[in-house]
Amino acid sequence: MKFINFTMVSFAICFALGIVTAHVFPSSLSLVLYIFLSLFCLLFFFWRLNRNQLFPSVFFGILTYCSMILLGYGNYIIRLPASQPNHFTTILSENSPQILQLKITEILKPDRFTNKYITEVEAVHSESSSGNLLLNIQKDSLSEKISIDNVLLIAEAPQIIPKPLNPNQFDYSRYMKTLEVYHQIRTKSAYIIHKTKGSPSLRGRAERAREYILQKLKKTPLTLDERAILQALVLGQRRDINSDLYADYAAAGAIHILAVSGLHVGILYFILLFLLKPFHYVKNGKIIQSVLIVLLLWIFAFVTGLSPSVTRAVTMFSLFALANTLQRETSSINTLFISFFILLLYNPNWLFHVGFQLSYLAVFSILWIQPKLNSYWSPKNYFLRLFWGIFTVTLAAQLGILPLSLYYFHQFPGLFFITNLVVLPVLGILLGGGLLVVILAAFAVLPDWLARSFNWCISQLNTFIRWVAHQDSYLFTDIPFSGYKVLASYVVLVTIVVFWKHASFRRGTFIFASFILLLGVILYDISESASEELVIFQKSRQTLIGHKNNHLLTLFISDTNTFRSDTYPISSYATSEAIKRITTQQFPNVLMFRNKKMLIIDSLSVYPKAESIEWLVLTQSPKIHLERVLDSLQPSYIIADGNNYTSYIKRWRETCEKRKLPFHHTGSKGAYSID
Structure with missing residues (x-):
């Protein structure tokens, strides 16, 4: 067994622990620096005492690990806006219009109504600044295309990215924080004061190279769905994949092949190892081989747009190539944790990326579990050996990522073994063939017969994926996993x-x-x-109240005929709360919850006189004189849902502030929960 340096492993784990601690319990940078300086002095003192000893004291070891935790803690804190004196939030003025100079650094996947970009704030009112900002531009057929490295002048006030308004929903603000983005701007293309080309960056050049290749691929005989899969496999571009086809890949447990990441880079790494093996027969051949592998891997990362997932994977396998060159008695696990440490040192927020977590868990599980699994059978037949190897690799990877996958995605494809046993052996061929097709298409020398042959291969893959995805009895969904x-x-x-x-x-x-x-x-x-809860959900132009009693959810809604319980915001709430049955009813005017009354006043504006209630819910913009209602009913809480006019909300809020009554608007404060 190759040597495992547990010191490196423990250092990396302590460093990650420090990042997690800083994420949960942030503090000021000055306090971190003070503690780190004190700890460093203690560490130096114990090192002086123990430098002539073969085995250092326990206190020296404890201080060393504490230093690594604090190093991770400080590395996270130093990237927070409050720790950056030049961050744009410290320059913005509340009493004057803001003119921001934004440079596009990344293009995100658009939604139905807006195009999304991550930008770097280069200046505020011509004063140099730093920091990232999410830019949302309303879709407009007349607007000009915006590319990476474009510089925009916008007169808008940044707002904090809001948290989800309903319980158990995807927290987009938390996700954006992992990208070091805390604020956003929503605007229209007509409001952009000026647009120009900024200084070219490596990421911008990579994006332009990828766009050039994509345009060339459109001129080939490849059909739409097959071209979209090729773009995802080789170029990391998934925007053109049909939503139904994407859902089929997810249901079949093959979604990982559509996101260029560690799997693709690993396959390419072993393909290059095989193709460049003849260099072993020349002087310094292993060094030449490793240099070429690293160079070609980074070219691949460049062509795929230098996305974070590919950059992380290429960094990891570059270290594997370096370790192979040095020919030292080491372990792949050592190399894995060294790359883990280096990447988190570069960007500690990557620790909270789903892709980062899943890729490292999968690789670690393969390195730790697969050799033992593989040793149970050693067939002499090549194809049986290949089958057994793929099976053990798939099983080891799935064991490693299963709990985290259930937590994030709440589903388990029961036929993932069949999918991977078919897909993984041909993925190397598809990736190698896809790279050849892309290179020839880029130089406009792709033969039609080769394009059609590759198109047929992808078509067969899609057909198989669709067949697996439609075996509904083997797809387990809505699995609650805390x-x-x-x-x-x-x-x-x-x-x-x-x-x-x-x-x-x-x-x-x-x-x-x-x-x-x-x-x-x-x-x-x-x-x-198994508890009882009453929730007034936030949903625009619709009244939606849920009563959860153990595993039964009763929804009180305005229209029981058109409402679907598997849509937002009920689907994710029902999964997280382990709801087994959902029923719908027309919402009444009075609800009883734990012997207290909730009165709902809708557009009919009808309510009982002189009746004491606990909660007053206003929906469908009722035309009432709120002060008279309050005098008559004496409620303790007033709640207005998302099915009300904005002007009414403003007037009701002012009335409640005047009377010092708690007012809750679900459109601004989120769903109102009573438990």
Whole structure:
């Protein structure tokens, strides 16, 4: 067994722990620097005491690990806007219009109504600044195309990216924070004062190169769906994939092949290892081979637009190539954790990216679990050996990412083994063939017969994926899986694998304890979900009130005929709360919840006189004199949902402020929950 440097592994884990701590409990940069300086002095003192000893003292080891935790903590804190004196938020003035100079650094996937860009704020009122900003521009058929490196002048006030307005919804603001983006601007193309080309960046050149190739591919005989898959496989461009086809890949458990990441870079790495193997027979051939592999991998990253996922994967495999060149007695796990440490040192926010977490867990699981699995059978037949290798790699990777996948996606494709056993052997061929097609198309020398042959191969892949995706009985969806279950599941997995590799009574007791922990978490989640709650959801132009009682959700809505319970915001709420059955009813004027009354006044403006209530809900813009209603009913709380005119909301809020009554508007404060 190759040597595993557990010091490097523990350093990387401590560094990541510091980042997580800073993310949950941020503090001022000055305090971090003060603690780090004090810790460094203590570390230096103990190093002086222990420098002539073969084994350093326990205190030196503890201080070293604490220093790594604090280093990770500080590396995260220093990137927060409050720690950057030149950040645009410190320059903005509240009492004057803002003119911002924005440089486009990344183009995001657009939604139905807006195009989205990540921009760097270069100046505020001609004063140099820094910081990232999300720019949302309303779609307009007459607007000019905006590209990376374009510089825009906009007179708008940045706003903090809002949190989700309904419980258990995807938190877009949290996701954008992982990209170091905390504010946004919503505007129209007509409001852009000036647009010009900025100084070219490496990312901009990469994007233009990719756009050039995409235009060339459109002139080939490749059909629309097949060309879209090729663009995703080789160029990392998924915008042209049909939504139904994309859903089929997700249902079949093959969505990972559409996102250029560690899998693609790993396949390309081993293809290059094989193709460049003849260099072993020349002087310094291994060095030449490694240099060429690293160079070609980075060219691939450049062609795919230098996306973060590809950049991370290429960095990791570049370190693998370097370790191979040095020919040192080392372990792939060491190289994995070195790349993990370097990437987080460069950008600590990557730790919170789903792709980063899944890719490192998958690779670690393959390196740790697959060799033991593979040793159970050594068939002599080449195809059986290939089949068994793919099976064990797939099983090891799935074991490593399963808890996290259930947490993020709440679904499990039961036929993922079949999908991967078919897809993975041909993925290398498709990736290699796709690269050849792209290169020939870029130089306009792609033969029609080759384009049609490759088109047929992708078409067969799509047909197979569609067949697997439509085996509905093997796709398990809406699986509730909490963060506590994720942690407990990984504790169980680690203890089982450790016992499996080196069985002992002590390790067996750890397995027993881990299952007790998992059982406790499951029971806790069951008790949490088996509760009663009343929620007034935020939904524009619709009244939506939910009563959750254990695993039953009753929805009170205005129109029971057209409403679908599998749409926003009910679908994700029902999954997270382990709802097993949903019923709908026409909402009444009075609801009873825990022996207290909730009165709902709608467009009919009808309400009982002189009746004491706890909650007053206003919906459908009722034409009422709110002060008279308050005098008559004496409610403790006033709630207005998203189905009201803005002018009415403003007037009601002023009335409640005057009378010092709590007023809750779901459109600004989010859903109102009573438990």
